[in-house]
Amino acid sequence: MAIQVVPYTDDLKERWDTFVLNSNNGTMFHLQKFFDYHPKGRFKWNHLVFLDKKEIIAVLPGAAMGSTFESPIGASYGSVVTNVIGFATALELVDAFSEYCRDHSIERALLTPPPFIYQKVISQNLDFALAYRGFSYDKHYISHSIPLATKGDFLASFQSTARRYIHKNLREKTLTVEMNDDYEAFYPILIKNKARHGVKPTHTLDELLQLKKLLPENLQLFLVYKGSKPIAGSLMFACNQQVALCFYNMLLYEYEQYNPIHIVMHEVAKWAIERGFSWIDIGVSQDTKAENPMTPSMNLILFKERFNSHGILRSTFYKRFI
Numbered sequence: 001m002a003i004q005v006v007p008y009t010d011d012l013k014e015r016w017d018t019f020v021l022n023s024n025n026g027t028m029f030h031l032q033k034f035f036d037y038h039p040k041g042r043f044k045w046n047h048l049v050f051l052d053k054k055e056i057i058a059v060l061p062g063a064a065m066g067s068t069f070e071s072p073i074g075a076s077y078g079s080v081v082t083n084v085i086g087f088a089t090a091l092e093l094v095d096a097f098s099e100y101c102r103d104h105s106i107e108r109a110l111l112t113p114p115p116f117i118y119q120k121v122i123s124q125n126l127d128f129a130l131a132y133r134g135f136s137y138d139k140h141y142i143s144h145s146i147p148l149a150t151k152g153d154f155l156a157s158f159q160s161t162a163r164r165y166i167h168k169n170l171r172e173k174t175l176t177v178e179m180n181d182d183y184e185a186f187y188p189i190l191i192k193n194k195a196r197h198g199v200k201p202t203h204t205l206d207e208l209l210q211l212k213k214l215l216p217e218n219l220q221l222f223l224v225y226k227g228s229k230p231i232a233g234s235l236m237f238a239c240n241q242q243v244a245l246c247f248y249n250m251l252l253y254e255y256e257q258y259n260p261i262h263i264v265m266h267e268v269a270k271w272a273i274e275r276g277f278s279w280i281d282i283g284v285s286q287d288t289k290a291e292n293p294m295t296p297s298m299n300l301i302l303f304k305e306r307f308n309s310h311g312i313l314r315s316t317f318y319k320r321f322i
Contacts, residue, residue, distance in 0.1 A: 002052070003050055003051070003052055003057070003097075004050070004051045004052070005048055005049070005050055005051075005096050005097065005099075005100040006048070006049050006051060007047070007049075008032075008045070008047035008048065008049055008059075011278070012049060014032075014049075015056060016031075016032050016033055016056070017031050017318035018083055019081070020059065020127055022083075023081045023208040024082060024083050024085075024119055025081055025082065025114060025118055026059075026081040027076075027077055027114055027118055027239040027241060027243075028237060028238070028239050028240065029072060029075035029114075029239065030059065030075075030078070030289065031076070031215075032047075033214050033215060034075065034211075034215065035061065035074065037207055037211050037214055041076070043063040043073050043074055045061075045062075045063050045073075046064045046069060047059070047060065047061045047062060048060040048062065048063050048100065050080075050097075051079055057082065057083070057085075057093075058080050058081060058082045059081045060078075060080050060113075061075070061078055061232065062078060064106070066106065066110045067105065067106060067107040068109065069101060069106045069109040069110070070079070070109075070110045072112060073241060076247075077113060077118070077239075078111065078113070079098070079111040079112060079113035079114075080126060080319070082126065084123065084193045085125060085281065086125065087128070087129065089125075090125040090126045090128075090129040091129045091132070091133070093126070093129070094126070094129045094132075094133045095133065095169065095232065097244055098133060098319070098321065101321045102321050102322070105322070106321060107308065107321060107322045108318065108320045108321060108322075109135075109317065109318070109319050109321070110138060110316055110317070111130070111135075111316065111317045111318075112314065112315070112316040112317075113126075113127075113315075113317075114203075114239070115143060115145070115245075115312045115314055116205070117145055117278070117312060118239065118242055118285070119242070120242065121209070122239065127317075130319075131206070131317075133319075134319055135317040136318055136319070137315055138317065139294055139315070140287055140291060140294060140313050140316075141284040141313070141314040141318050142158070142284065142286070142302065142311045142314070143282075143283060143284045143288065143307060143311075143312045143313070143314045144281075144282050144297055144304040144305070144309035144310065144311060145243070145279045145280060145281045145282065145284065145310060145311075145312045146269065146279065146280040146282065146307055146308055146309045147278070147279055147308070147310065148277060148278055148280065151272075157308040158306060159305065159306040159307075160194075161179070161306055162262050165263070166262055166263060166266045169258075169262075169263050171258075174226065175225065175226055175231075175258055175260055176224070176225050177222055177223070177224050177225075178222070178223050179220060179222055179262055179267075179271070180221060180223060180226065181212065182221070182223060182252070182315040183184065183205060183209055183212070183221060184205070186221060186230065186233045186235065186248075186250075187201075187205045187208070189231070189232065189233055189250050189251065189252055190233075190248055190250050192195075193250040193251065193252070193253075196253065197288065198289075199288065202247075205257075208235075218237055218238045218239075219235065219238075220232045220235075221233060221234075221235050221236075221311045222235075222236065222262055222267055222271075224251075224264050226255060226258060231248060231251060231255040231258070231260055232251035232255070232261060232263075232264060233248070233250055233251075233264065234246055234248065234249050234250075234261075234264045234265070236268060236272075238275065241276070241277075242273045242278045242279060243277060243279045243280070244271075244277045244279075244281070245278060245280075245281040245283070246281065246282045246283060247264070249282065251252055262306075268280065269307075276291070281302055281312075282307070282309055285297050285300045285304060285311075
């Protein structure tokens with residue numbers, strides 16, 4: 001096999017996105033349609049296409065950040081997207097990428113692939129090929145994901161505290177949950193919630209609306225109401241056939257005594273099972289105020305474990321070429 005690495009051009013857009021959708025490990029964050037929500041000029045894109053006899057065998061979204069190639073940029077997950085491949089092919093892909101970096105004066109690379117739960121067929125051929133060729137781990141984050149049982153009562157897997165809050169609301173109907181597109185109602189909750197932690201949302205309201213327009217089947221908003229007032233919500237990304245990602249899980253803290261996140265997680269899990277997902281990714285669980293970025297947030301982890309979530313590594317590979 002003689003692998004050729006070529007820069008992405010717009011005429012490859014349809015082929016790129018078709019490859020990602022049919023791949024073993026691609027997600028919505030690897031789609032060119034997803035990157036279209038970013039304003040032109042925000043990033044210096046350096047997306048790469050790997051060809052064998054003019055056929056796409058892998059794609060790698062990314063951007064040049066000085067002399068560093070980073071993947072993802074402007075997304076949650078990146079790194080190399082492939083079909084199910086053998087180890088020899090994985091090794092050739094890593095070698096082709098490394099050669100490309102050296103030829104283009106790229107000094108270092110940072111690659112953050114989706115966790116293994118995003119794969120149709122679990123394989124770590126590419127991970128080992130990266131390690132064997134000198135890539136080390138730059139960092140690990142602990143993410144938490146809920147395995148979805150499609151038979152029986154999935155609620156039985158939640159911890160007793162979560163079950164109690166959910167059953168109480170099912171009896172008393174203090175809160176209601178709706179699936180809708182009222183991002184204008186959700187965004188103030190998001191702003192206020194993030195401000196409590198001294199940060200801003202990843203997306204502006206206009207960007208969320210743009211993403212919904214570009215990928216209407218991939219975004220699902222859940223809003224929790226007390227009466228007619230929205231007090232909490234979850235914005236779900238249908239990342240691929242395997243995983244739904246809870247990108248934002250937000251509440252107005254003056255209503256936390258009603259346990260709206262417990263209520264919405266019950267509805268999210270029902271929806272995800274009906275859609276045929278195998279996992280709900282509820283995001284990384286780091287203490288963002290700690291000096292060490294890998295520091296876990298124990299309170300957040302304990303809260304997530306109420307929903308039968310399990311720790312999954314979100315790891316970043318690193319290599320210096322020059």
